[in-house]
Amino acid sequence: MSSRDAVLGVLRENARASSEDIARQTDSDPETVEAIIDELEAAGVVRGYQAVIDRDQLESQPVRATVELNVTLDRETGYDDIAERIARFPQVKSLYLVSGDFDFMMEVEDESMQEVSAFISDKVAPVPEITQTVTHYVMDSYKEQGIEMGDGDEDDRLSVSP
């Protein structure tokens, strides 16, 4: 594994790990790790660091929805043009071009169902190339960014074994 991949490996698991700790885990030194991280950030490989949150434990729970979008393209407008236009809205948390029955899969978040609905009908649906939207409200979350939201399992191994 290159040291860049090794550093990324630790960061993807715990973005809060200190440079010292990353250095220990990747058999490197803190200065090298910091240089690699600076490089990753400058090159735009690492775009940000976010906490993974169990939303059930928040006082105000924003409403989330996954929205399927169908579009028609013409000579002047490609997928990227449409995507750029939609992605600028702060309500849009992720946007993917996907294969299958629809074109884009979009995740949106807002304070209430009304606001999500209003956003879709006022801002997204009117975009001329968008021919159809199907909105799925998120009802419960079991796993976020690879982390399970359950209580987790006890370590039931014997405390000392051969």
Added chain:
Amino acid sequence: MKPADRVDAVPPSGIRRFFELAAEMDDVISLGVGEPDFAAPWAARDAAITSLERGRTSYTMNRGRSDLRAAIAERMADRYDLEYDPETELLVTAGASEGIDLAFRALVDPGDTVAVVQPSYVSYVPGVLFAGGEVLPVPTREEEAFKLTSERLAEAGAGDADVLVFCYPNNPTGATMTGDELQEVAAFAREHDLTVLSDEIYAALSYEHEHTSIATLPGMRERTVVFNGFSKAYAMTGLRLGYALAPPEAITAMNRIHQYMMLSAPTTAQHAGLEALSSCDGAVAEMRDQYDRRRNLVLSRFEEMGLDCFRASGAFYAFPSCPWDDAGEFAEALLEETGVAVVPGTAFGDAGEGHLRVSYATGIDDLTEALDRVERFLA
């Protein structure tokens, strides 16, 4: 009821005592565990559940399901360049443990000498004694990174032994041996006509070079029994699934005992094992990467706190020198004062004297906390 002398003569495992001490305490972080902290990959567990749903709860063929044997043989050929006939040269066992026991019972006559390379996994010496053999310890040294050499073999008098048993990557030291380094061991075995039992259960966990099986070296396949299994690589210890690879005479003899005394390895586990081989390489690689990071962490922290430790390169163990004269006393004091459990090296034979086995099969957060406690204890 009076136990048989043969059994009475074998003392209980030295590990047991630490288990009991640790069990009485709260807030213990154990670095004394000899098994993965991961659960088996979900696909393997799912295959086990599906097999149960379908009512696959009967015995299998004595040697193991033929699809599983074929998959194991294929894996050995791909990964380690070992060609074994799944019909006659492969036996699926209830863990590598059963295979090891079968080999001692099937290949060792009363009075035969079995050279056991030490420090060693705890079951070899009792296994030899239960089979009526004589144990000849072959110590390895920290200065040689606990590798086996022809010099150590000669020094211990292993040339006169009948059987040689060893394990690389090693429990408890974390030592590994490259193909080149194994050459002189192979030459010694050929020269002295030794049967070799090679426990390769940690083969998937070699961090600095590819694992080489000694059976791939010239003239070794015909004198070697290789043990491997699913416990460590696939985090499937509780499912009890392993296998032995050897020439037909050895497998036939081992299967003679197995067919009467075990009938077949656990059926549910065999279903899980087949799935593990076909779809869980990614999960194994991920676990391996995690262990490797922890290994680096443990070795760096030991160095920072001035605890001498050779560079362990396999399995999930580090084997630092103990800063006190008596490693048993140290381990006990460490447990009592800090709640960190480690195992004194002598639990793995006299050659483990003055060392501690530290397992890093523990999540990075607990591992960090345990290392912090050790550091404070040493300060």
